Amino acid sequence: MCAETPDYKETLNLPKTDFPMRAGLPKREPAWLERWEQIGVYDRLREKEGRTPFTLHDGPPYANGHLHIGHALNKTIKDMIVRSHQMMGHDARYVPGWDCHGLPIEWKIEEQYRKKGKDKDAIDIVEFRQECRKFAEGWIDIQREEFKRLGITGNWPDPYITMDYHAEAVIAEEFMKFLMNGTLYQGSKPVMWSPIEKTALAEAEVEYHDKESFTIWVKFKVAEPADHKLAGAYVVIWTTTPWTIPSNKAVVFGQDIAYGLYEVTGTPEESWAKVGDRFVLADNLAGDVMTRARLDETMWKRVGDVPTSDLEGVGLAHPLNGADGSEGEWDDLRDFRAAPFVTDTEGTGFVHCAPSHGMEEFELYRDLGMLEQMITYNVMDDGGFRADLPFFGGTYILSRKGGEGNANKTIIDKLVEVGGLLARGKIKHSYPHSWRSKAPIIYRNTPQWFASVDREVGDGQDALGTTIRERALNAIDQEVKWWPQTGRNRLYSMIEARPDWVLSRQRAWGVPLTCFVRKGKLPTDPDFLLRDPAVNARISEAFEAEGADCWYVDGAKERFLGDGHNPDEWEQVFDVLDVWFDSGSTHAFVLRDREDGSEDGIADVYMEGTDQHRGWFHSSLLQSCGTNGRAPYRNVVTHGFTLDEKGNKMSKSLGNTIVPEEVVKQYGADILRLWVAQTDYTADQRIGPEILKGVADSYRRLRNTMRFMLGSLSEFTEADRVDVEDMPELERWVLHRLAELDHQVRKGYAEFNFQGVFSAIFNFATVELSAFYFDIRKDALYCDGDTLRRRSARTVLDILFHRLTTWLAPVLVFTMEEVWLERFPGDDSSVHLVDFPDTPADWLNEPLAAKWAGVRDVRRVVTAALEIQRTDKVIGASLEAAPVVHVRDADVVEALKSVNFADICITSTIDVNNDPMPAEAFRLPEIEGVGVVFERAEGEKCQRCWKILPDVGQHAHEGVCGRCNEALG
Known part of the structure; x- marks a missing residue:
């Protein structure tokens, strides 16, 4: 061997690529977005013919703020669904949408008015609604750009918007179907009411937080019959809502509860009990009640049984009965009877009833036909007591900022003064709050408009049942697949137990309840509601041309009633529809009415968070079952909530929020998308700086795999391709694995299992390719001449390239485009314009x-x-x-x-x-x-391939082995 062996580096087939190791995603991604818009990727996909339509219907976000991490998770999952189904051969349409009506926007405008010293009530309602519309439009534009920056594909130039005139017309039409099919009615019952927002709320607008409440034990004296053996004794009730005591109309007991009569034999100074007082209490709770009254066990005794037969027919006196200045407000005896909802697990074994403020009590007395004498109207829409209510008029349950008002304390003090209180305290418990204002809510009896879920729907669409509830429950099991299945169970139980749907809200910004009621008639009268198709048609036509504002202009009533009805005989309803009715109706003006909707008006997928089982999934199902007799969706996919790295809920006050915009600025949108793909979105998922670092590391490993393939495929042409049957076994094994993976990827994408898809691809790419196949074949790729082995390896790399880039394109939309364009540059080239390649079945080779x-x-x-x-x-x-x-x-x-x-x-x-x-x-x-x-x-080390072999140095070219000598020619 010569002293100086030639440098053979230039003779090797080393990888050639300009694909950078460092991605630089934050700076480079916007250029790809611009390019996709320029070449019209979304529109060009719609031009592909002969494909089965696939529609994901977008649950509309609310147009009133910047995106949070939940938005990013939600829209990215949707995007992966749409892109993957497109690449599996569908025509996958995605029309983004926005929810625009409702209280949060109305509040913002009111806030602006207050700052300017304006009085909302003095502003023309149409002018006010126009301000709301303008506010929503501004946020739609902002959110649209923020969503697009995440790489979300869709019909961005033409989204659906619930405040568009056509949308408002259809929402009104859908409401009028309830009017015409007999399910709409006006009723007076306790509804969840926000005193701060002065409106009724739906279950979906309520969230539960811990709240400290006053708790009181109140004495109701047995007053009649005067000769009853319990006369003069007290029936004690317990409540966590002292503000309901002025509205008390009854006390109820449990038919199967064991009660006793208890007498006070001694008292400490601080107790409100007196020696000789006798109390009727549930035996299981008597000891606790006496302790609350500050009586130890030496100060009271049980003096007899009280069978429930002794309680029947007894009349109780309200603790404020006869109080000076009460003006007879509470002088009527309180009703006293058994009720099925009374237990002896907490309290006293008795329940005080204010049917205006509790659904169970309301239903009890409704079924007894006694509502008229039981309903009170003491609490106004702002949570204050009516001005003429003795003692308490003008007090408020809540302060104007949502904190504790002065009503509870005033009532408790009055009960102490009149001797009506046995004990008091405080309790911390889970309590309903408005998810918008975060303030506590109350139950308040008000006239509202309802859609009955149990009345027969008079529309003849009875395949799934004759009532909305029957149809919804049957649709859940017969028409819909649930991902995960727990979503089915949750929604089914909610529909099964839900009350009638409260459709009305007492606000200004929304679609009005387009109906008229006859003056002087009761809601129970057959001709109370005007049901006239001609009136409905005039309303619909006007809304289509002018929007819902036309309902509020002078002369609207006369215009819509037309010549056939005397305006003096009819009242126009000015409540607005629950915004969940708006969003629940979107299937009608998006899926049914748009060219890029769904051919049968049914979405292939609805996909939202778990809170939408009581929100959009729920309202859409009820609405569609009421108007179409079926579900508006075939698949329902649910994701959990996003928490911080420690599993805590994100909160600005805790400083643990992750803002999508900041992640995109630091890492790029693809890293955020990869986080989505790597997480089990069906459960609550976590995100934070350390988690994102791990995601970025996975990304780098995957990027290296793609870079190796690009480098090794430099100058690959069809002439280099080798037939599968001629390949070495190692290559055929790789193809076998690809065939297995192809099935796994398609099944995973079809079942919305992105974590499973990405995990399978990532493990294949990093373990079976980078650490095994690539590691083995580097030698042949770099050192072989034009051998079958090298050409086979490059053929397999080409096959791998097409599958990995397309399989990963729904997840890493920017990076896979970069990889694709590195190999296939061109003005019209894009990985997002191609499908997953078909994989021959004969690649599978189990032996x-x-x-x-x-x-x-x-x-x-x-x-x-x-x-x-x-x-x-x-x-x-x-x-x-x-x-x-x-x-x-x-x-x-x-x-x-x-x-x-x-x-x-x-x-x-x-x-x-x-x-x-x-x-x-x-x-x-x-x-x-x-x-x-x-x-x-x-042997000696080959100076070209570095193998140590006995034949090195025995060939024409110095210092090389036989294989390298042949490659050198």
Whole structure:
């Protein structure tokens, strides 16, 4: 060998690519967004013919603020659904939408008015509504750009907006279907009411937080009959809402509860009880009540049983009965009877009833036909007591900011004054709050408009049932698939137990309840509501042309009633629809009415957070069952909530919020999208700086895989392609794995399992490709000449490239575009314009897979043995080794000898035999029958491929092995 061996580096087929290691996503992603818009990717996909439509209907976000991390999660999952189904051969349409009506926007305008010293009530309502519209428009534009920055595809130039004139017309039409089919009625019952917002709330607008409440034990004296053995004794009730005591109309007991009569025999100074007082209490709770009254067990005694038969027919006196200045407000005896909802698990065993403020009490007395005498109207819409209510008029349940008002304390003080209180305290409990104002709510009896869920729907669409509830429950099981299945259970139980739907709100910004009621008639009268198709048609036509504002202009009543009805006989309703009715109706003006909607008006997918089981999933189902007799969706996909790294709810006050915009600025949108793909979105998921660092590391590993393929495919042409049957076994094994993965990826995407899809692809790319196949084939790719082995490897790399880039394109929309354009540049080129490639079924080869599973097991033992030598610095690289591998199974030995096992183990040579295993042989406990004895490779180091072989230096080219000599020509 010559002293100076030639430098063969230039003769190697080293990877060639301009694809950078550093992604620089934050700076580069906007250019790809611009490019997609310029070449019209979304529109060009719509032009593809002969494809099955697939529609994901967008649950509309509310147009009143910047995006939070929940928005980013939600829209990214939707985008992955749409993109993956498009690439699986569908025409996957996505029309983004916005919810625009409702209280939050109205509040913002009121806030602006207050700052300017304006009085909302003095402003023309149409002018006020125009201000609300303008506010929503501004936020739609902001949110649209924020969503687009996340790489979300869709019909952004033409979204659906609930305040568009056509949308408002359809919402009114859908409401009028309830008017015409007999399910609409006006009723007076307790509804969840926000005193701060002065409106009724739906269940979906309520969230539960801990609240500290006053709790009181109140005495109702047994007043009639005068000669009753309990006369003069007190029935004690317990409540956490002292403000309901002025509205008390009854006390109820439990038919199966054991009651006793208890007498006070002694009292401390601080107790409100008096010696000789007798109290009727549930036996299970008597001790606790006496303790609350500050009486120890020496100060009271049980003096007799009180069977429930003794309670029937008794009249109770309200504790404020006869109080000076009460003006007879509470002088009527309170009703006293058994009720099924009374228990003896807490309280006293008796329940005080204010049917105006409790649904169970309301329903009890409604069913008894006694509502008229039981309903009070003491509490006004702002949570204040009516001005003429003795003692308490002008007090408020809540302060104007939503905190504790002065009503509870005033009532408690009055009860103390008149001797009506036995004990008081405070309790911390879960209490309903408005999710908008975060203030507590109350139950308040008000006239509202309802859609009955149990009345027969008179529309003849009875395939799933004759009532809205029946249809909804049957649709849940017969028409819809649930991802995950727990979503079905949650919604089913909610629909099963829900009351009638409260449709009305006492606000200004929304679609009005487009109906008229006859003056002087009761809601129960058959002709109370005007049901005239001609009137409905005039309303619909006007809304289509002018929007819902036309309902409020002077002369609207006369215009809509027309010549057929006397305006003096009818009242126009000015309540607005619950915004959940707006969003619940979107299927009608998006899926049914738009060209890019759904051919049958049903969405393939609705996808939202778990809170939408009581929100959009719920209202859409009820609304569609009421107007179409069926569900508006075929699949419902649900995601959980996003928490911080410690599992805490995000909050500005805690400083643990993750803002999508900041993540995009630091890492790029693809990292945020990758976080979504890596998480189990069906449960609550976590995000934070450390988690994002881990996501970024996964991204780098994947990017390196793609970079290796790009470099190795430089100048690959069709002339280099090799037929599968001519390929070496290793390549055919890779294709087998690809065929398996193709099935897994398509199934995962079809089932919305992005975590499963990404995990499978990532493990394949980093473990089976980078750490196995690529590692093995680097030698052939770099050092072989124009050999079948190298051409086969490059053919497989090309096949891998097309599948990995397209499979990952729904997740890493920017990076896979970058990878694609690096190889296929061009003005119209885009990975998002192609489908997942079809994978031939004959690539699957189970016998080959079984064989290579054995080969890889033996390889694991060899690489583990060599790693010890490397760690001990005996060798620096595996090519310095020529291990001897002892394998007990003769069939495995034969398999190893048939596949050039030295290349597989990346050693210069290897000896595989069936000889008995020496005691010093290295073994892995989990792989039986394989032992490895380390030996050094013999010969010289090839200056081109670095293998140590005996024939190096014996060829025409200096210092190389026979393979390299042939490659050099």
